[in-house]
Amino acid sequence: MFSRLKNYYNGRLFSRLFKRFNVDFRNPKILPRCFCSAVANPETNSFSTQEMDTNRISELISDSNCSSIVSEIQNMVARKQRCPQLLRAEDIVHLCSLETRNQRKEYIMYLSKKEGYRRKAADKKKQRLERESKVEDSDEHKPYGLGRNTLLISIRSHSRKQFYDKRLANAVLFGEKIVLDVGYDEFMTEKEKQYTAAQLSYVYTANRENCNPFDLYLCNFLDTSSVGKYLRRNVRNFDDSWFSVTGSSYLDVFPRDKLVYLSPHAEETLKEYDHSAIYIIGAFVDTIKKTKVSFNKAKLEGIKSYSLPLDDYIMWGAGSKSLTINQAFEIMLTMKNTGVWKKAFEVIPQRKMLKIEGSSDKLSCTEIDKNKNIEE
Numbered sequence: 001m002f003s004r005l006k007n008y009y010n011g012r013l014f015s016r017l018f019k020r021f022n023v024d025f026r027n028p029k030i031l032p033r034c035f036c037s038a039v040a041n042p043e044t045n046s047f048s049t050q051e052m053d054t055n056r057i058s059e060l061i062s063d064s065n066c067s068s069i070v071s072e073i074q075n076m077v078a079r080k081q082r083c084p085q086l087l088r089a090e091d092i093v094h095l096c097s098l099e100t101r102n103q104r105k106e107y108i109m110y111l112s113k114k115e116g117y118r119r120k121a122a123d124k125k126k127q128r129l130e131r132e133s134k135v136e137d138s139d140e141h142k143p144y145g146l147g148r149n150t151l152l153i154s155i156r157s158h159s160r161k162q163f164y165d166k167r168l169a170n171a172v173l174f175g176e177k178i179v180l181d182v183g184y185d186e187f188m189t190e191k192e193k194q195y196t197a198a199q200l201s202y203v204y205t206a207n208r209e210n211c212n213p214f215d216l217y218l219c220n221f222l223d224t225s226s227v228g229k230y231l232r233r234n235v236r237n238f239d240d241s242w243f244s245v246t247g248s249s250y251l252d253v254f255p256r257d258k259l260v261y262l263s264p265h266a267e268e269t270l271k272e273y274d275h276s277a278i279y280i281i282g283a284f285v286d287t288i289k290k291t292k293v294s295f296n297k298a299k300l301e302g303i304k305s306y307s308l309p310l311d312d313y314i315m316w317g318a319g320s321k322s323l324t325i326n327q328a329f330e331i332m333l334t335m336k337n338t339g340v341w342k343k344a345f346e347v348i349p350q351r352k353m354l355k356i357e358g359s360s361d362k363l364s365c366t367e368i369d370k371n372k373n374i375e376e
Contacts, residue, residue: 069095072104082112094190164208168242171213176336177278178329179250179259182227183220184284187293190226195285197230202326204235204243212337218243218283219250227283251301254278261298261305262328264321270306273335281328313341316352323348 069092076083084091091111098104180200188196200218207213222228232238250259261280262270280303282294298305308331310321323331327347334344 066096069104072101073108076105076108082109084108084111084115086115087111097190165242167211168208168213171207171215172242172244175213175215176275177217177254178214178332179217179219179254179278179280180283180325180329181219181250181280181294182225182283183249184282184293185222185225185227188227188285189287192285192287193226194230195287196227196283196325197234199285199325200227200231200283201234202324203329204241206326206330206333208242210333210337214333214336216243217250217253218245219248219253219280221245221247250278250280251303256303259303261294261303262308262332263292263295263298263305264307264323265292265295266298266305266307268306269309269312271309273332273339275336279332281325281332283325285325309341310345313345314348321352 073083091107095104095107098107180203182196182200184196185193204216207216235241235243246253258276258278259280260270260274260277261282263282280298282297284294286293295305308323308328310316330347331344334347335341338344
């Protein structure tokens with residue numbers, strides 16, 4: 001395997017790039033930092049590597065953008081701008097797929113931020129371990145407080161998990177169904193697929209912590225898709241999670257007459273929440289606006305489609321009227337439990353609403369702040 005990798009990465013451009021970012025495929029001991037799922041033992045040098053797509057690697061070396069990427073990174077280093085100390089091969093593949101210089105610059109700075117977060121987390125863990133070891137070695141009384149010396153019983157993470165899992169199990173048996181359609185890989189860029197997976201993980205968390213959750217269905221799901229791979233990274237123990245995962249279409253799982261597709265481009269507006277209906281939310285992030293993808297899909301499949309009554313209850317300010325997947329889900333979750341649109345739309349960020357005073361049936365930032373103060 002290493003001889004094949006050596007042939008791939010003997011190019012002059014990549015040797016300069018990998019040397020700057022501590023990536024050297026000629027040294028097997030460095031390889032675990034980049035591709036391994038386990039930490040290598042320096043004595044036995046035994047480790048397992050992830051599967052690599054050799055076709056993409058060969059395409060990467062012949063990519064004409066590589067020389068410009070190298071010069072851009074060297075320019076950022078010379079200007080003392082944020083750059084990561086370690087650059088993985090998959091990051092290089094993603095850099096080559098970006099079209100503009102600003103996109104590559106933003107991605108490099110994003111990698112630097114992530115590296116800084118990991119470094120800070122490691123430092124905090126080290127300080128905590130040192131602090132705990134000092135307390136154990138000393139003869140003084142432990143300080144009183146949560147997580148230290150206290151009369152309050154700590155609720156273990158295992159107990160919390162059992163508590164949440166019980167509610168999710170009841171939702172699977174007796175709860176209302178909602179569908180997340182993840183069959184949009186062909187319409188998204190790699191970055192949009194990562195955003196989609198992240199928002200789906202937020203959906204799972206919000207549903208898990210709700211007192212009356214949905215039974216979540218992931219339809220058109222493929223393990224080989226990019227969204228599927230990213231989702232497995234974001235959701236811990238994905239195979240043991242309470243997602244009802246199926247590679248089939250929702251048309252094969254549920255009756256067609258009960259399905260309702262939620263699309264911002266739908267011609268009709270959803271006035272009331274129907275508890276007998278099965279709502280579908282398109283798991284689709286479009287940073288570049290595309291033309292009515294979810295609406296055209298619902299129309300082609302002969303499914304009823306509705307849009308949320310946003311303009312009837314919200315005074316929009318700056319920013320777009322688009323909602324994230326988790327925001328649309330939380331709106332439907334609140335509607336299921338309360339049936340009040342005004343309360344459901346409080347999950348929308350205040351920065352998107354117009355700051356006004358006065359009596360109105362529509363939500364504004366000022367009104368939401370007053371409601372929160374009253375509840376507190």
